[in-house]
Amino acid sequence: MINKVVANAEGAVKDIPDNAVLMLGGFGLCGIPENCINALLKKGVKGLTCISNNAGVDDFGIGLLLKSRQVKKMISSYVGENAEFERQLLSGELEVELIPQGTLAERCRAGGAGIPAFFTPAGYGTEVAEGKEVREFDGKKYLMEHWLRADFSIVKAWKGDTSGNLVYRGTARNFNPMMAAAGKITIAEVEELVPVGALDPNNIHTPGIYIQRIFQGKNYEKRIEQKTVSKSA
C-alpha cells in the first residue's frame, strides 16, 4: 500500500496558497478538521473560499478563520450562530453563497464522482432557482445543478490507516466522505492513525485512493454546540 503519512497539520497544509478553494468536512461543530483549521490560522493564508455546510461559531471551527479575515467567500447551507460572520456579511467583507443542504452534499458527491451536472427538485420555484436551467421529468420540475470540486479538501475521520483508508464515527461522517473525493488534494486528519491492515476492508467509509495526506491530530476539543440532556436514565 501507498504511504500518505505527513508529520502534522502544519505539514499537511503548508502548500495551500492564498485564494485557494477549500472543502472542509463537518456538520455544525461535529466532525470538523480542528487541527487543520488551527494550522491554517497559524499559517495566515488569505482569500480562501470555504465550502462547508456551516461556518462554525465565533471562537471555534471556521469561525476562527472568519475572525482572522482569512475567508473571502463561504459556500454553505446554514451559517447562523456567528456574530462576526454577520458583521462581515452585512459590511460586504464576506461573500456568501447559500445552497440547499442536500444539493450541497450531492454537488460535492458529483465532484468526486466525475458527474458535471445533475437534476434535483430542491429549490425549484425559489430564489435558489434563479438563472438555473429547469427541466421536467415525469411531470415534476427539477433544477440542473453542477458539481463542486476543491483545490484542497480537508476532512476529519475517527480512524485512518497510513494508506488513507478512513472510518468515521457517529454523525461525524456527514459531509466528510463526499468532500474527501472532491478535492484535487485531500488531507485527512484522524483521531487514531493505525497501520495498514488494521481496518476491516469491508467497513472502510472512505477508500484511501481519495486521500493524498494523512496525519494523527492532537488535542481534539470536539466542542458541543447544543448540549441537550434528559434527566431520566
Place this chain on the structure above:
Amino acid sequence: MINKVVANAEGAVKDIPDNAVLMLGGFGLCGIPENCINALLKKGVKGLTCISNNAGVDDFGIGLLLKSRQVKKMISSYVGENAEFERQLLSGELEVELIPQGTLAERCRAGGAGIPAFFTPAGYGTEVAEGKEVREFDGKKYLMEHWLRADFSIVKAWKGDTSGNLVYRGTARNFNPMMAAAGKITIAEVEELVPVGALDPNNIHTPGIYIQRIFQGKNYEKRIEQKTVSKSA
C-alpha cells in the same frame, strides 16, 4: 424498529406480477439473490424486465429464468457466457439493452436518490450515445442519462437485521446497495438474519429504510464462475 421479516423467498416474491420490472443485485454470480431467483422460477411469473449487470450462466442465476422463458428484456452491461441467452437474442425472443457498467450503476443510484438525470462521459462518440443529449462541461463532452427504478428490487446481503439493515461481504456488495434503494418494493435475502441491535450502526451498508421485506435464505450454492488458484502459498 420496524419489523420487515417474511417467512421465505416464496412469500417475499408472491405478489410480483407478470411484466414487472425487476432489479437483481450481483456481479457475475457473486452476490446474486439465489433464493428469490429460484422462487421466481417456481412461481412462473412471465414477461419480466430484468435489470442486472449480468445474465447469469446457462444453469445458474438469471440464466435459469431465461431458460424457462420468463424474461422479456434484459438491461445489463455484460451478458456473455450463456448459450441459451444467445439463442433467444438471435431469434428475437429476448430484448437486450446494453449499458456501460458505470452508467448502469449510476442510473440505479440516481433512481434511489431521486435524481432523474445526470451527465456522464461514458459512451460519448459511441453507439450508446445515439438519441441522447450531449453537453459540454469544461471542454469535455458528456451524455445525459436517466435514472432507473424498479417495481421490485431483489438484493442479496451477508447479514441483515429484522428491520432491514444490511451488511454485504467482499465484492458481493457490487450493485446491491444502489438497487436496494431504487425499488418501489425491495426484497433482501440474507445469509444470516440477526436481531435488531446486533449490527454496528456505524457499519451498515444499506440502511433499513430501503428494505420492505427480508428473510434468511437457505442452501446457498454461491457458485464460482472462474475458479482461479495460485500454486504457491
Place this chain on the structure above:
Amino acid sequence: MLDKIGIAKRIAQEVQDGMYINLGIGIPTLVANYIPKSLNVVLQSENGLLGIGPFPTEGHVDPDLINAGKQTITMMPGSSLFSSAESFGMIRGGHVDLTILGAMEVSEAGDIANWKVPGKMVKGMGGAMDLVASAKHIIVAMQHCSKDGASKLLKKCTLPITGLKCVKKIVTDLAVLDVVPGVGFKLLERAPGISVDEIKKATEGKLIVEGEIPEIKF
C-alpha cells in the same frame, strides 16, 4: 387554543405504524415525545442517522452524535449511520414517509415559506428546501397568526418561498387543516374553545368549511 405541546400532540396522532419520519427543529422535535409507544417508527436526522433516540443522560453525551439541530442525542437499537449525500438521497428519493416542519407562511396552494425574512440576517435554508421538494407527506406545525395578528395562512406567500405546492396538512394553535390542491385550506378540526368564525377571521387564504367541524380530541 393549543400551545406548542398541544400542536405536537395533535401532530403525533398523524403518525402511523412503520413510518420513517423526519422532524424539523422546534415544535416538530417535540412530536417525538408524544408518538404512542405501541407504534414502531424510525426518526431520521438529515445529518446522517436513522433511529434517533432520546437525549442522553448527563454522563452519556457524545460529541459525535448530534441531530440536525446540533443537539446531543442517542441512537435506538437498529440505527444506521451514513453520509449527508446518502441522507439526502433518502429524502430526495422519497423514502422518508413523513416530514414535519415549521413554517412562517403557507399558501392555499400549499407553498411554504420558512427560511428567510428579507432585511433580517439570512442564516440559510439548511435542508428545508430538499425536504419540502421531495417529501411524500408534509405536515406543518405553526402559529395561525403572527404576534401582531396577521394571518400566516395566505392566498400567496409574501416571504421568499422554500418550496411550491408541497404542504399537505397544517396543525396550528387554532385548527387542523388539509391543503386541497386547487381549492384551498380545508378545515378539519377546531382547537378547544376556538370557533369556526375565529378560524375564518385568522385565515387570509381560502378556507373551506363543510358541515360540522369537530373539536380536536386528545
Place this chain on the structure above:
Amino acid sequence: MLDKIGIAKRIAQEVQDGMYINLGIGIPTLVANYIPKSLNVVLQSENGLLGIGPFPTEGHVDPDLINAGKQTITMMPGSSLFSSAESFGMIRGGHVDLTILGAMEVSEAGDIANWKVPGKMVKGMGGAMDLVASAKHIIVAMQHCSKDGASKLLKKCTLPITGLKCVKKIVTDLAVLDVVPGVGFKLLERAPGISVDEIKKATEGKLIVEGEIPEIKF
C-alpha cells in the same frame, strides 16, 4: 517480436510508485505479475475492490471475492471494498492513475474499439466505456496486426467505437508507440528483432519515426 508476457513485462515498466491502477482482462491482468516489488501500487477491480492480491491457494478460494473477470482473488492488507457506484465514481472522477486494457483497433487519433464485432454475438461493453471515457492515462496492450495480417493501428477505427481520443500509449508485439493528438502514432521502441520498416508496414495509421528507434529493453 514480443509474446503476451513480453507485452505485459514492457507495460509493467510504465508503472510508477504510488499509482492506483485498473487492469483489464487478458494481457493487462498479466501485467500485475511483472510490477517491481519495490513499487507500492494498488490495483483496482471495478466490481468494488482496491487492493487486488494474488490468486488464492486451493484451500482459500472465496466466492465473495472475485475480480472484474470473475476470477477468484485475494485482498492485500489495507484493501477497501465498496459498491459499483462508488467504484465507477472513482473511475469517472479521475482518481485511478492508470488504466491498462486490450483493444481490437486503435486509431491515430487515439480512438479505441474493443467491445463489439458486428455480426458476432454482442456480449456488452461492461466497464470499458466508463474506463476509457474517464481514465487519466490509458495504455493499450494489443497485437499490432490481426491473424490475417491486417493492421489494427488505423487511420480510423472500422469497428464500433468504445471511446474517442483516449489512448495515450500502445504496446504491441512489434512496438511501443505514443498517440500524439493531431499527429499520429509516434514510434518509441521496437520489439527485439523487429525493424522500423516492418513496423511501418504493419501500421495503417500515420506513423511518426524520428531519429534512431531503440529496441525495447527489459
